[in-house]
């Protein structure tokens with residue numbers, strides 16, 4: 155279990171270049187399974203989850219070449235499908251959440267797809283019904299081995315269908331879209347998720363020869379095609395990482411420039427930080443967060459009632475930034491209610507912030523009220539364990555703003571999604587040491 159030691163209180167300054175988006179990379183990597191031709195992908199983040207998926211693809215027989223710092227080519231022309239029955243696959247597949255998205259492409263191209271219960275953050279129940287209900291609608295037979303938590307779908311032929319998803323699942327939509335590209339006839343997916351990750355996936359598939367329309371909306375129409383060809387794709391900057399840097403800059407009262415953020419794909423993110431009173435300046439495609447020497451003041455709703463920040467499927471505010479918003483609010487002027495609607499166990503990390511002196515009332519597993527200190531009282535350093543990727547970064551932000559030296563254990567959670575976080579923090583002046 156890796157550990158960071160952080161001496162809080164240092165002001166940061168400088169430029170950050172965002173990494174490629176983790177959740178997009180996981181979809182795009184799975185899509186290479188849909189063609190025997192070469193697919194070149196740029197801006198792949200060097201993070202644990204993505205590297206685990208690359209290893210899994212390699213074990214499945216995909217020929218992979220690293221052609222640049224963050225660029226790779228992939229060729230799935232001769233797969234070892236026997237690997238899907240191996241113990242090694244059970245171990246590899248369990249290692250991350252994103253592995254679930256190999257099932258759709260395998261089912262589409264080879265008529266069978268399997269996966270052990272995938273890993274990922276332990277942030278509440280994470281069911282897979284949407285994925286498998288979609289495959290069944292396309293004509294697949296489904297089986298689930300309860301003893302081994304092993305899922306499987308098989309089909310001689312997939313047929314296009316209309317489906318109304320029970321929820322707008324991000325990975326579920328990606329999986330069903332990838333299964334449907336070769337289904338005979340027309341597939342219509344209503345209540346589809348439409349995060350930029352999915353828009354990017356659908357655009358890539360269309361470049362490969364797929365016929366997907368409605369991209370960016372919750373109604374996708376897919377005309378089945380016989381085959382897909384190779385392509386080149388560049389992954390967008392990671393909007394969750396960008397939000398993490400915004401929060402970190404504000405809470406440490408530092409001036410930071412986040413380069414080439416891809417403003418057009420950030421949705422509500424800049425405005426939600428602005429609601430906390432944080433100045434988010436747009437300079438061309440960069441974000442500049444000035445030093446907040448006078449702190450930041452939470453806005454109220456027009457009728458004067460207390461601000462609520464909650465998550466929703468895109469174009470709503472992403473649940474992956476709520477832990478960071480909550481943490482940054484602990485030093486705001488004013489109060490805010492954080493409502494994490496999607497996940498049931500994602501707010502429990504507030505215990506650690508409370509230990510550090512933050513004023514938070516956990517109302518129930520989904521809601522927490524934060525009463526900001528307005529920097530009149532500094533958080534106190536402590537020892538904590540990162541429970542999940544975003545809580546981990548939130549605790550890191552709290553530690554960077556705190557008085558004294560904090561210890562954050564289980565930093566593998568952070569490394570799952572943040573590339574060289576300690577190196578990049580040191581480069582802008584943070585006092586952080588990685589202990590193994």
Ligand SMILES: CC(=O)N[C@H]1[C@@H](OP(=O)(O)OP(=O)(O)OC[C@H]2O[C@@H](n3ccc(=O)[nH]c3=O)[C@H](O)[C@@H]2O)O[C@H](CO)[C@@H](O)[C@@H]1O
Nearest residue numbers: 177180251252279280321322323324325326467473474496
């Ligand atoms: C690898 C990856 O891409 N992971 C992301 C993906 O996970 P993932 O695709 O696993 O998440 P889903 O979109 O399936 O659902 C997330 C949770 O939200 C609930 N839910 C979902 C949709 C909805 O309309 N109502 C609702 O309550 C689900 O029951 C589940 O508990 O999307 C999540 C939601 O944005 C993000 O937190 C994860 O970072």
Ligand SMILES: C=C(OP(=O)(O)O)C(=O)O
Nearest residue numbers: 251252274275474543544
């Ligand atoms: C919940 C997340 O990741 P995963 O779905 O991979 O667990 C996340 O990125 O915040």
